[in-house]
Amino acid sequence: MKTTLSLTLIALALIFVQCSGKGQEPEPIPEEKEEEPGSVAQKFGGSWTSFRPSLFHDGASVEGENFIVYSDKSSQAWRETILGLAEESFLDIKTNFGLEDSDFRFVSTQPNRKIHILTNYDQYNRAEAYRDGLIMRSKDGPNFFGDHETWHKVFQHEITHVVEFLIIGIFDHSWANAVWMREGFANYGARNHRIQTVAQLAEWREKMKAVEGGGNPIEIKLWGDFPASVISNNTTTEYYGFFELAVRYLLDEEKGNGTSFEDLKAYFDDLGAGVDRDTAFRNHFGMTMTTFKNNFWALMERYLED
Numbered sequence: 001m002k003t004t005l006s007l008t009l010i011a012l013a014l015i016f017v018q019c020s021g022k023g024q025e026p027e028p029i030p031e032e033k034e035e036e037p038g039s040v041a042q043k044f045g046g047s048w049t050s051f052r053p054s055l056f057h058d059g060a061s062v063e064g065e066n067f068i069v070y071s072d073k074s075s076q077a078w079r080e081t082i083l084g085l086a087e088e089s090f091l092d093i094k095t096n097f098g099l100e101d102s103d104f105r106f107v108s109t110q111p112n113r114k115i116h117i118l119t120n121y122d123q124y125n126r127a128e129a130y131r132d133g134l135i136m137r138s139k140d141g142p143n144f145f146g147d148h149e150t151w152h153k154v155f156q157h158e159i160t161h162v163v164e165f166l167i168i169g170i171f172d173h174s175w176a177n178a179v180w181m182r183e184g185f186a187n188y189g190a191r192n193h194r195i196q197t198v199a200q201l202a203e204w205r206e207k208m209k210a211v212e213g214g215g216n217p218i219e220i221k222l223w224g225d226f227p228a229s230v231i232s233n234n235t236t237t238e239y240y241g242f243f244e245l246a247v248r249y250l251l252d253e254e255k256g257n258g259t260s261f262e263d264l265k266a267y268f269d270d271l272g273a274g275v276d277r278d279t280a281f282r283n284h285f286g287m288t289m290t291t292f293k294n295n296f297w298a299l300m301e302r303y304l305e306d
């Protein structure tokens with residue numbers, strides 16, 4: 001009963017974050033855990049407490065150049081492995097986008113300019129990014145399912161979210177971006193380019209023709225913009241391929257919109273400065289978000305035909 005309640009609270013908190021676009025409902029801080037005899041003491045705390053205060057760690061962190069990894073009960077070997085993968089992904093994203101260390105606005109909750117990772121052995125089975133880092137399941141834990149490749153794509157997706165938050169910089173504005181662009185950028189950064197053909201576009205439009213918005217990804221600025229049937233069927237991630245396609249088009253200087261990552265970065269900087277997303281978008285992508293939405297299918301057909 002208590003578990004169901006706390007899961008409900010977590011779900012509500014998540015929905016709230018994504019609907020409001022900033023901040024979140026405070027999660028109740030649980031009482032200290034009772035330890036089984038012989039187990040390592042677990043404590044609460046870590047930068048993720050701004051997001052998930054109930055998640056604990058055992059204090060035995062491992063640290064690399066850009067990341068610090070905490071866990072509840074993961075093996076030391078796994079902590080080292082995930083640290084290595086994080087450093088590798090971060091470098092890949094930085095290189096891919098030509099980012100410099102000075103582009104990242106680290107804050108006081110990130111001492112020594114380190115991104116925090118909480119890798120969960122058995123306490124929370126979701127992947128999430130927040131302003132100062134990310135939460136990711138351990139591959140050596142009992143809740144791990146799936147394969148390495150899927151896990152790794154999700155991991156890179158979450159790291160790309162953190163890169164966006166670090167560029168935007170200001171905590172209060174970290175969720176200012178439109179959902180379609182935040183999730184699309186995260187898949188783009190993970191090199192997860194699912195939609196490649198006009199046939200895939202046509203198939204999606206056919207499938208979504210009776211659904212509000214017709215599956216147009218640019219409709220989804222806030223989490224609450226997903227059609228009710230998509231939320232209730234738990235199929236929001238089916239949109240992600242089209243979110244990524246939209247971002248890929250914007251960042252394709254040659255065949256796409258003629259804009260680039262420099263423009264996306266300037267858009268993130270505007271969001272960090274408190275400019276609203278519609279104005280920031282118009283400032284840097286040469287059209288309004290509404291124009292992009294209205295022309296989306298025609299633009300994508302032409303883009304994918306080449």
Ligand SMILES: [Zn+2]
Nearest residue numbers: 157161183186
């Ligand atoms: Zn995401």
